[in-house]
Amino acid sequence: MPQEQQLAIEERFARVFNDKSFKERLSSADFEKYINAKKRLSFQKHDTIFEDGEIPKGVFVLEKGAAKLSKSGAFGKDQILRFIKEGDIIGYRSLLCGENFQAKAEAMTDIECVFLPSEVFMHLLEVDPQLSFVMLQKIAYELGESSNTITFLAQKTVRERLAEILLLLEQKLGVDPEGFIKISLTREEIANIIGTATESAIRLISEFKQDHLIEVDGRNIKILNHDKLMKLGHVVL
Numbered sequence: 692m693p694q695e696q697q698l699a700i701e702e703r704f705a706r707v708f709n710d711k712s713f714k715e716r717l718s719s720a721d722f723e724k725y726i727n728a729k730k731r732l733s734f735q736k737h738d739t740i741f742e743d744g745e746i747p748k749g750v751f752v753l754e755k756g757a758a759k760l761s762k763s764g765a766f767g768k769d770q771i772l773r774f775i776k777e778g779d780i781i782g783y784r785s786l787l788c789g790e791n792f793q794a795k796a797e798a799m800t801d802i803e804c805v806f807l808p809s810e811v812f813m814h815l816l817e818v819d820p821q822l823s824f825v826m827l828q829k830i831a832y833e834l835g836e837s838s839n840t841i842t843f844l845a846q847k848t849v850r851e852r853l854a855e856i857l858l859l860l861e862q863k864l865g866v867d868p869e870g871f872i873k874i875s876l877t878r879e880e881i882a883n884i885i886g887t888a889t890e891s892a893i894r895l896i897s898e899f900k901q902d903h904l905i906e907v908d909g910r911n912i913k914i915l916n917h918d919k920l921m922k923l924g925h926v927v928l
């Protein structure tokens with residue numbers, strides 16, 4: 692999905708899912724139910740937000756920080772499914788399907804979020820058409836992301852996958868004042884995302900650095916040449 696459309700969905704969700712907007716649309720009773728039910732939670736870096744297999748008790752909307760969703764494979768190796776940033780909502784897919792969580796959510800930085808219990812979130816979907824519509828858009832977007840991931844892993848070389856994932860991480864998470872992607876990943880985590888061995892990821896990052904495509908400072912990465920990375924990864928943003 693083009694970046695403009697993704698941003699439009701995220702902005703629409705932010706406009707719909709907030710106290711002021713709910714107060715304007717909901718009945719007094721429903722708004723009071725929402726206000727009384729929501730909680731503000733904090734998680735420290737590496738804290739587990741919810742476990743794979745856990746029964747959903749509600750949804751989480753990140754207000755500050757970043758998290759990752761991962762799934763443990765047959766041999767105990769975690770596969771990172773996607774990253775969660777400020778403004779994203781997690782936990783709703785399993786809740787809507789009536790199943791236990793199918794992935795683990797872990798804080799990658801210190802996090803502040805809003806937690807909304809299951810019964811209140813489901814009630815809001817029933818009484819608030821605007822919320823229902825924007826949630827449908829988010830589900831459709833994530834379905835497209837999943838389809839792209841399958842193609843990404845099946846058809847691209849490891850070099851192409853690294854180029855693409857660096858561009859997508861910058862697009863999704865943004866950069867700090869010095870231009871580094873707003874998340875620090877271990878080489879093992881990068882290897883996990885692009886589906887290769889850690890040694891291969893280390894070698895490719897070193898080659899990208901030598902070719903002046905990226906700058907590396909410990910775990911932090913800055914993209915220096917977007918055009919060449921896009922051509923290398925056959926990426927259209």
